[in-house]
Amino acid sequence: MKIETVSVPTDHYINAKRVSGSAGFEVRTPIDNSILGACAAGDGDLVDRAVGAARAAFRAWAEAGAVARGVVLRRFAQRIRENNAALSIVESVDNGGLRHAIAAHIIERSAQNIEFFAGRAEHIGGEMVPGSTNTDIVAYEPAGVAALITPWNGPLMLSTWKLGPALAAGNTVVLKPPELAPLSCSLLANLAEEAGVPPGVFNVVHGDGSVTGQALADHPGISRISFTGSPQTGRKVATAAATNLVPVSLELGGKSPFVVFASADLDAAATTAARQYFNAGQVCVAGTRVLAERSIAESLLEKIREKVGAMRVGDPRDERTSVGPLISARQFERVKGFVDRARAQGAEVLFGGRQHSAGELYFEPTLLAPVSQKSEIVQNEVFGPVLTWQIFDDEAEAVTLANDTVYGLAAVIFTGDAAQGERVGKAIVAGTVWVNSFFVRNLAAPFGGFRMSGVGVEGGDHSFDFFCNIKNLSINSASFLQGTSSVWRGPH
Secondary structure (H helix, E strand, O other), X not given: OEEOOEEOOOOEEEOOEEEOOOEEEEEEEOOOOEEEEEEEEOOHHHHHHHHHHHHHHHHHHHHOOHHHHHHHHHHHHHHHHXXXXXXXXXXXXXXXXXXXXXXXXXXXXXXXXXXXXXXXXXXXXOOEEEOOOOEEEEEEEEOOEEEEEOOOOOHHHHHHHHHHXXXXXXXXXXXXOOOOOOHHHHHHHHHHHHHOOOOOOEEEOOOOHHHHHHHHHHOXXXXXXXXXXXXXXXXXXXXXXXXXXXXXXXXXXXXXXXXXXXXXXXXXXXXXXXXXXXHHHOOOOOEEEEEEEHHHHHHHHHHHHHHHHOOOEOOOOOOOOOEOOOOOXXXXXXXXXXXXXXXXXXXXXXXXXXXXXXXXXXXXOEEEEOOOOOOHHHHOOOOOOEEEXXXXXXXXXXHHHHHOOOOOOEEEEEOOOHHHHHHHHHHOOOOEEEEOXXXXXXXXXXXXXXXXXXXXXXXXXXXXXHHEEEEEEEEOHHHHHHOOOOOOXXXX
C-alpha cells in the first residue's frame, strides 16, 4: 500500500517473512473517510503459525542475555528515529493524528520506549536478600511468548511501550495492531528486521479483535497478554487468559477529573484544559470532567472558551491544525450520540456540540454542563472531543465528585497550594495524578489504572515484574563451606 511517498506492507509478518492471509479488511483514512486499501486478516491458523515462530525463537533470544539484546534493541530505536518522516506520514493518514505532533514528539517517544527498557533490563535481578541460614538471590527470567494487543488512538507509541520491556526482558512477541489503524505497526516490523531483530522474535498478525485478537488471547502457547482498549473487550481478554492461567495487563480507559481550585493559575489551567481536545479527545488519560471551584468558575470558563476558540479543527497534515478527525464513522456516531442524548436530558451546551465543517468525521470541541452527576455524559467514557463542566464549593466536594465514577486511570489538579495538591492527589482514586501539569510520563515511573480502568502496573521495573517470571534462588552458603551441602550444584 502506498501512503503518499511511503510504501507500507499490509501482509502479516511471521518469522521475518511477509505472509498473506486468506481474507482481508478495508483500511480507511479518517482524514476524508476514503479507502486506502486492504490489509491481510489473520485467522486461528495464522495466529498459531506466529505463536509457533515466536516459541521456536524464544530460547536463543532469552539466552542471548540483556546486554546482547540491548545492542539490537538500541539499533531498533535508532531505525525508528531515522524513519521519523515515513512513520509520521503513515500514522497521521492512518489514524488521523496531528502530523506535526507525531513528528515532534511521538516518534522520539516510541524510540525511547525501546531504548529505555533495553538499558533497564541490564540491571534487573541479582538482588541478594540475606537471611539467618540462607541467602536468597532474585532472578528475572523471561516468561515466553507475549501477546501484545494495541489500540488505534496511538498505535505506534503504545505498541513500542509494550514491545520495549517485552523484548528487552527476553520474551518473543506476537503483536496484533488495531484494525482501524494497522499501518505504522506493520512498518515497524520492517525496521525491527533492519535492526537485526532475529526471525521469530517479533511477529505481527493483522485482523479484527473478535477473530484475530480472540485467537491470540485463547492460544495456549502464550505466556503473557498485554492489552489496551475498552473495558468490554478487556473482560473478554481476561476471560480467555484465565482459561490458560496467563497473566494479563489491562489498560482500559478512563473518565478522568480535571480539578481547578481557586488558588490555581487560571491561564495555565485553561491552556491545559484545552489540551484535552488534542487527538480529537481520543486519549485515555484525558481529563474530560472539568471541576471548577465556584468562586473562579466564571472566569475559568471564559478563559477555556477563549483558548478553545483559537484552536483550529481540520486536516491533521496541516501544521496549523490543533484538532483532527475521529477515527471512524462508527466513532463519530458514538460521540454524536452521547452529545445528543445529553442535550435531550437537559445538559447545557456551553460551546460546540455539532459536526464541524472540516469534514465527515470532524466534531467540534464541546463542553457540556450536565444536569446530574449520575448522567451518562458524566459517568461513561465518550472518547471524543467532549468535556463536561461542573462546579464545586469545597475540597471535600471536589474529591467526592472526582471519585464518583467506575474509572480510576488518571486525574489532573490545578492549585496554588502545594499541600492541597498532595492532599487531594492522594484522595483521588487514580493510577496517575498530575498536579499543575498533564501527560508528563517518566518511563521509570509506574503507570496503570484502578477499578474499571484496568489491571496491572507497567513502567520501569514494574514492566519486568509483568513480563518476567521472578525466581528466588535460596542458597545455604554455610553448607558449601562445611562441604556437606546437598543443594543442586548445576549440570555435570
